[in-house]
Amino acid sequence: MSHSPARAPSPLAVGFALASLYVLWGSTYLAIRFALPGYPPFLLGACRMSIAGLLMYVVLRMRGTPAPTGRQWRTLAVLSIFMVLLSNGLVNLAETQVSSGLAAIAVASMPLFAGLFAMLRGRHPTRIEWVGLVVGFLGVVWLNAGSALRSSTLGLVCLTIAPIAWAWGSIWSRDQDLPEPFMAASGQMIAGSVWMLAAALVTGERFTAVPSASSTAAMLYLVVAGSIFGFTAYIWLLHHVRPALATSYAYVNPPLAVVFGALIGGEVFTAQDVGAMAVILAGVVVITLAKTRSAKPVPAAVATTPADPS
Numbered sequence: 001m002s003h004s005p006a007r008a009p010s011p012l013a014v015g016f017a018l019a020s021l022y023v024l025w026g027s028t029y030l031a032i033r034f035a036l037p038g039y040p041p042f043l044l045g046a047c048r049m050s051i052a053g054l055l056m057y058v059v060l061r062m063r064g065t066p067a068p069t070g071r072q073w074r075t076l077a078v079l080s081i082f083m084v085l086l087s088n089g090l091v092n093l094a095e096t097q098v099s100s101g102l103a104a105i106a107v108a109s110m111p112l113f114a115g116l117f118a119m120l121r122g123r124h125p126t127r128i129e130w131v132g133l134v135v136g137f138l139g140v141v142w143l144n145a146g147s148a149l150r151s152s153t154l155g156l157v158c159l160t161i162a163p164i165a166w167a168w169g170s171i172w173s174r175d176q177d178l179p180e181p182f183m184a185a186s187g188q189m190i191a192g193s194v195w196m197l198a199a200a201l202v203t204g205e206r207f208t209a210v211p212s213a214s215s216t217a218a219m220l221y222l223v224v225a226g227s228i229f230g231f232t233a234y235i236w237l238l239h240h241v242r243p244a245l246a247t248s249y250a251y252v253n254p255p256l257a258v259v260f261g262a263l264i265g266g267e268v269f270t271a272q273d274v275g276a277m278a279v280i281l282a283g284v285v286v287i288t289l290a291k292t293r294s295a296k297p298v299p300a301a302v303a304t305t306p307a308d309p310s
Contacts, residue, residue: 009240017233017240021249024230026256028310029100030265031218031226032092038215040205041092046196047219049084052227053189060183068179068187075176076187077194082169084192087162087309089199094158099267104257105143105277106159107309111250111284112136113167121171128290136283143276166309181235189227226310244288251281251288257310 035044061067068076095103115133119125125133144156178184200206211219237246254277261267 014237014241014245017237018245018248021230021233021237022252022256024225024233025249025310026104026253027260028222028226028230029091029095029104029257030260031221032095032103032310033100033261033265035215035218035222036092036096038209038211039219040200040207041096042089042196042200042203043205043207044092044219044222045084045089046193046200048193048222048227049088049189049196050193051220052223053186053193055223056182056186056228057190060186065180065183068183069177072177072179073187073191075178076184077191079169079173079176079178080188080192081195082165082172083188085195085199086165087169088192089196090158090162090165091310094152094155094162096154097152098155098159099261099269100265101258101261101267101269102155102273103159104254104261104310105273105280107163107166108251108254108277108280108284109136109140110163110166110170110309111287112140112280113164114170115287117168117171126290129287132283132286132290134283135286136280139276139279139281139283142272142279162309182231185231247288251284254281 032044039047091103091107094106112133115125115129144160179187234246234249258267258269258274258277262269
């Protein structure tokens with residue numbers, strides 16, 4: 001019996017998926033800021049990840065997706081330390097002291113660290129990738145030396161560790177036995193919510209009052225828009241367009257986060273902040289284009305994470 005070839009998605013569908021990915025993941029940084037007055041940072045992460053992870057898990061199991069094996073659960077538990085606790089958790093913590101847009105600019109350096117870790121694990125960058133790495137890291141140095149991050153030691157530390165942890169987890173996960181992408185994301189969020197709750201207990205976080213309706217609405221927005229719909233759009237794109245286009249959120253989301261922060265959140269950015277962002281994103285674009293030219297596409301293999309670090 002012959003099977004008709006899969007239809008290519010319409011430009012309208014691709015455009016809608018890209019716009020959804022850009023807007024949803026670009027807006028999560030500001031949503032975190034709006035949720036924080038009612039939810040302490042690690043408890044915010046625990047609530048968000050547990051709700052999103054469990055909802056995805058139930059739906060996937062109802063659709064017949066196999067549950068992770070015991071070995072895969074152990075891998076997901078380790079991976080979620082990097083991909084959830086040390087990335088999303090520290091972004092939440094940083095945003096108690098720095099603006100959402102500044103957090104997005106700092107996190108934009110993640111692909112640079114991923115390139116560095118890939119090099120340390122035996123993948124030698126091309127000359128063009130070296131150019132991107134050098135340019136991008138110059139932007140990171142400029143951001144850390146000349147922005148408002150200097151006035152917040154906690155923000156500086158958190159926003160240095162978060163993209164490094166995310167990048168290391170992304171590279172390390174490629175050699176691990178993981179379930180299919182959606183179940184891997186669900187498992188990471190479930191395991192990560194346990195780590196978030198543990199961090200909240202260690203740091204003495206607690207709810208001193210019932211969170212306001214606006215904070216809860218922002219938290220639920222993070223669950224639905226950031227962790228579920230955004231990731232679904234990302235997986236769909238990975239299966240229907242070139243990986244370079246699907247991963248273009250890495251350099252589109254930070255400017256959008258800055259715009260959202262300025263227009264909706266009333267955040268103010270200096271020329272140094274914007275300049276550092278431009279340099280960082282220039283490096284990321286160069287690396288992305290170089291990988292497109294030199295590497296074979298690896299479709300959903302890169303889709304082992306629940307969302308961007310926010």
